[in-house]
Amino acid sequence: xxxxxxxxxxxxxxxxxxxxxxxxxxxxxxxxxxxxxxxxxxxxxxxxxxxxxxxxxxxxxxxxxxxxxxxxxxxxxxxxxxxxxxxxxxxxxxxxxxxxxxxxxxxxxxxxxxxxxxxxxxxxxxxxxxxxxxxxxxxxxxxxxxxxxxxxxxxxxxxxxxxxxxxxxxxxxxxxxxxxxxxxxxxxxxxxxxxxxxxxxxxxxxxxxxxxxxxxxxxxxxxxxxxxxxxxxxxxxxxxxxxxxxxxxxxxxxxxxxxxxxxxxxxx
Amino acid sequence: xxxxxxxxxxxxxxxxxxxxxxxxxxxxxxxxxxxxxxxxxxxxxxxxxxxxxxxxxxxxxxxxxxxxxxxxxxxxxxxxxxxxxxxxxxxxxxxxxxxxxxxxxxxxxxxxxxxxxxxxxxxxxxxxxxxxxxxxxxxxxxxxxxxxxxxxxxxxxxxxxxxxxxxxxxxxxxxxxxxxxxxxxxxxxxxxxxxxxxxxxxxxxxxxxxxxxxxxxxxxxxxxxxxxxxxxxxxxxxxxxxxxxxxxxxxxxxxxxxxxxxxxxxxxxxxxxxxxxxxxxxxxxxxxxxxxxxxxxxxxxxxxxxxxxxxxxxxxxxxxxxxxxxxxxxxxxxxxxxxxxxxxxxxxxxxxxxxxxxxxxxxxxxxxxxxxxxxxxxxxxxxxxxxxxxxxxxxxxxxxxxxxxxxxxxxxxxxxxxxxxxxxxxxxxxxxxxxxxxxxxxxxxxxxxxxxxxxxxxxxxxxxxxxxxxxxxxxxxxxxxxxxxxxxxxxxxxxxxxxxxxxxxxxxxxxxxxxxxxxxxxxxxxxxx
Numbered sequence: 001x002x003x004x005x006x007x008x009x010x011x012x013x014x015x016x017x018x019x020x021x022x023x024x025x026x027x028x029x030x031x032x033x034x035x036x037x038x039x040x041x042x043x044x045x046x047x048x049x050x051x052x053x054x055x056x057x058x059x060x061x062x063x064x065x066x067x068x069x070x071x072x073x074x075x076x077x078x079x080x081x082x083x084x085x086x087x088x089x090x091x092x093x094x095x096x097x098x099x100x101x102x103x104x105x106x107x108x109x110x111x112x113x114x115x116x117x118x119x120x121x122x123x124x125x126x127x128x129x130x131x132x133x134x135x136x137x138x139x140x141x142x143x144x145x146x147x148x149x150x151x152x153x154x155x156x157x158x159x160x161x162x163x164x165x166x167x168x169x170x171x172x173x174x175x176x177x178x179x180x181x182x183x184x185x186x187x188x189x190x191x192x193x194x195x196x197x198x199x200x201x202x203x204x205x206x207x208x209x210x211x212x213x214x215x216x217x218x219x220x221x222x223x224x225x226x227x228x229x230x231x232x233x234x235x236x237x238x239x240x241x242x243x244x245x246x247x248x249x250x251x252x253x254x255x256x257x258x259x260x261x262x263x264x265x266x267x268x
Numbered sequence: 269x270x271x272x273x274x275x276x277x278x279x280x281x282x283x284x285x286x287x288x289x290x291x292x293x294x295x296x297x298x299x300x301x302x303x304x305x306x307x308x309x310x311x312x313x314x315x316x317x318x319x320x321x322x323x324x325x326x327x328x329x330x331x332x333x334x335x336x337x338x339x340x341x342x343x344x345x346x347x348x349x350x351x352x353x354x355x356x357x358x359x360x361x362x363x364x365x366x367x368x369x370x371x372x373x374x375x376x377x378x379x380x381x382x383x384x385x386x387x388x389x390x391x392x393x394x395x396x397x398x399x400x401x402x403x404x405x406x407x408x409x410x411x412x413x414x415x416x417x418x419x420x421x422x423x424x425x426x427x428x429x430x431x432x433x434x435x436x437x438x439x440x441x442x443x444x445x446x447x448x449x450x451x452x453x454x455x456x457x458x459x460x461x462x463x464x465x466x467x468x469x470x471x472x473x474x475x476x477x478x479x480x481x482x483x484x485x486x487x488x489x490x491x492x493x494x495x496x497x498x499x500x501x502x503x504x505x506x507x508x509x510x511x512x513x514x515x516x517x518x519x520x521x522x523x524x525x526x527x528x529x530x531x532x533x534x535x536x537x538x539x540x541x542x543x544x545x546x547x548x549x550x551x552x553x554x555x556x557x558x559x560x561x562x563x564x565x566x567x568x569x570x571x572x573x574x575x576x577x578x579x580x581x582x583x584x585x586x587x588x589x590x591x592x593x594x595x596x597x598x599x600x601x602x603x604x605x606x607x608x609x610x611x612x613x614x615x616x617x618x619x620x621x622x623x624x625x626x627x628x629x630x631x632x633x634x635x636x637x638x639x640x641x642x643x644x645x646x647x648x649x650x651x652x653x654x655x656x657x658x659x660x661x662x663x664x665x666x667x668x669x670x671x672x673x674x675x676x677x678x679x680x681x682x683x684x685x686x687x688x689x690x691x692x693x694x695x696x697x698x699x700x701x702x703x704x705x706x707x708x709x710x711x712x713x714x715x716x717x718x719x720x721x722x723x724x725x726x727x728x729x730x731x732x733x734x735x736x737x738x739x740x741x742x743x744x745x746x747x748x749x750x751x752x753x754x755x756x757x758x759x760x761x762x763x764x765x766x767x768x769x770x771x772x773x774x775x776x777x778x779x780x781x782x783x784x785x786x787x788x789x790x791x792x793x794x795x796x797x
Contacts, residue, residue, distance in 0.1 A: 013370060016337045046386045116386045121341065123370065133340055145340050145371055255274070255635055255642075256299045256310060258290050259652055263280035263301075263310055265405060267273045268638075 709752020
């Protein structure tokens with residue numbers, strides 16, 4: 001499977017799904033691809049039963065609309081999830097692949113057949129998506145009060161073919177791979193200019209720019225192994241802003257008096 | 269409402285009897301009241317959830333966490349403190365400390381409340397009310413956890429209690445007329461558990477104080493000293509518990525020759541010394557230590573002169589941090605007649621004082637208020653007012669005066685003597701001059717008003733003491749002009765005698781006085797004849 005779109009760090013809270021309480025996370029497809037599975041960061045309390053995921057279109061307010069796209073869903077047994085609150089990444093294979101269009105916003109919709117399924121979320125997210133929830137089994141959706149929240153998710157397309165991928169000599173343009181887990185070599189066409197880019201995670205192997213070419217060899221990558229060093233010596237200072245704050249803990253003393261068969265207390 | 273404003277707790281009206289002995293102590297942000305059969309709690313910290321259905325399954329325990337999912341990632345949480353079922357109202361109350369996440373700000377009455385195992389404790393439909401102590405403190409009976417008549421899962425408090433304190437996280441009660449020698453301790457950190465078992469170090473405990481083979485003494489005071497000792501002031505003896513009764517603690521005698529007068533006839537000074545009214549007067553002791561009677565030399569007949577009885581009098585004591593002394597108030601309960609003493613910790617002297625009957629002290633309390641304007645020794649008076657000493661007022665306040673105003677003159681005096689008038693007690697001396705330097709007279713500070721003097725001489729010390737006490741027929745009298753040192757402060761009339769006594773006094777309304785120095789000039793006289 002190849003990772004396509006995701007928001008997968010910074011979770012510090014959760015949503016509690018149960019029967020009629022559904023939740024959804026929107027995302028904008030970063031490219032054209034066929035989505036085959038979705039990973040969600042989940043945990044449980046008790047036995048939440050079967051968890052079902054699907055994709056839906058969104059309306060102008062980024063809320064799910066309509067029914068499940070292509071009637072495709074994916075299920076997983078919530079009873080096998082971890083009970084630890086940090087959760088686990090659970091991959092849910094879809095019953096069929098759905099073609100996503102680059103730049104189009106979709107919603108991942110999750111529900112469970114019973115209570116106590118938890119979906120991890122970031123309460124102060126910078127992700128460009130919208131979290132919404134429904135209290136009537138997906139009939140209507142609400143985004144009020146959760147603007148800063150986003151769920152943890154990853155979308156995967158089917159695995160890329162193995163073998164060699166090469167551009168056609170004499171052509172200009174970009175050779176790009178929207179892929180994770182690329183193994184092997186990728187090389188730019190000699191004497192071509194342009195950009196050799198990998199929108200990639202976990203790239204293994206070697207990557208080289210074309211001899212004599214100019215441009216940018218870049219990785220939009222996380223988890224780069226190896227050494228990253230500045231070219232020259234850097235100088236500067238360590239800056240910390242706002243470390244010491246006044247204590248917000250105060251001790252309040254209050255006078256209580258008993259008299260005339262009554263209790264009186266000091267209003268603070 | 270501003271700090272310093274007292275608000276009546278309406279729910280408490282008529283639930284306590286302030287004509288009976290009543291004590292209060294603070295624990296876990298609540299006030300526990302022991303007033304005989306009226307054992308009550310004023311709760312300033314908890315949220316109260318009201319369930320219209322009795323909770324019969326998955327009953328939460330003290331310390332359990334309940335959760336209310338309000339959807340949209342809003343959660344309300346509660347750490348359960350206390351629950352009880354009101355079988356008259358058919359409501360089950362759950363009290364606990366609340367906190368919130370995800371934008372929730374309070375429990376609501378729409379969603380279920382569940383425990384950590386997702387069991388529904390209160391359904392949204394049955395959750396009829398959410399009340400915050402920050403709005404109005406909760407008022408309820410002090411009973412065992414989830415008290416239901418006939419059940420003893422969490423034990424039982426005594427039928428009555430008049431004494432209470434907090435010691436090492438345990439609520440301690442005593443003063444049960446049915447078992448006057450017995451004390452009872454709750455479980456540590458749990459004021460609702462009085463099931464006396466010996467299974468763990470935090471278990472509730474009950475006990476008495478006595479040497480082996482003896483019945484216990486009647487407990488009159490419970491005094492907690494930090495988390496180290498619990499002192500039992502009894503009728504004719506004093507004991508102390510060292511440590512925790514369930515973890516190596518021991519009960520020891522402090523003194524077997526003196527007891528304590530009553531529940532409030534004691535106080536600590538700033539050095540941790542315990543002052544109390546005992547069998548022979550005012551005592552001081554360290555804990556542990558050997559009590560020493562402070563009043564036996566200065567006031568040897570104190571107990572006889574005051575003639576106090578616990579059934580008719582109240583003795584309260586408090587440490588006055590501002591004036592560095594111990595205030596001892598003896599008040600007759602029936603009419604407020606009072607006799608009080610200020611024991612000066614610096615000079616070691618006893619200063620008698622009395623107040624108007626309506627101002628007789630029923631309770632003393634040093635209030636360490638956050639607002640420094642209210643930080644002072646408070647005196648709960650017979651007329652229902654709370655007063656404090658005001659150094660800027662020249663007169664006393666009584667029930668007819670507005671707060672901060674005084675119209676009752678203060679009669680104050682000091683006596684010196686008997687003073688030998690010659691080096692040899694077989695000889696007489698002559699008083700040739702007396703000068704008094706009063707307070708003030710410089711550019712700053714307060715100035716004393718004029719002071720009257722009376723001089724008494726006699727042939728024996730006891731004669732002078734009697735004359736000073738009677739205060740009549742002085743050998744010389746006059747006015748010393750104030751403030752500072754004045755020429756008119758000297759007297760030149762020669763008075764002969766063996767012993768001399770001087771009384772300085774001011775009892776004029778709207779006046780105050782202070783003494784810096786008393787100078788007496790004496791010359792040898794002849795042999796005493």
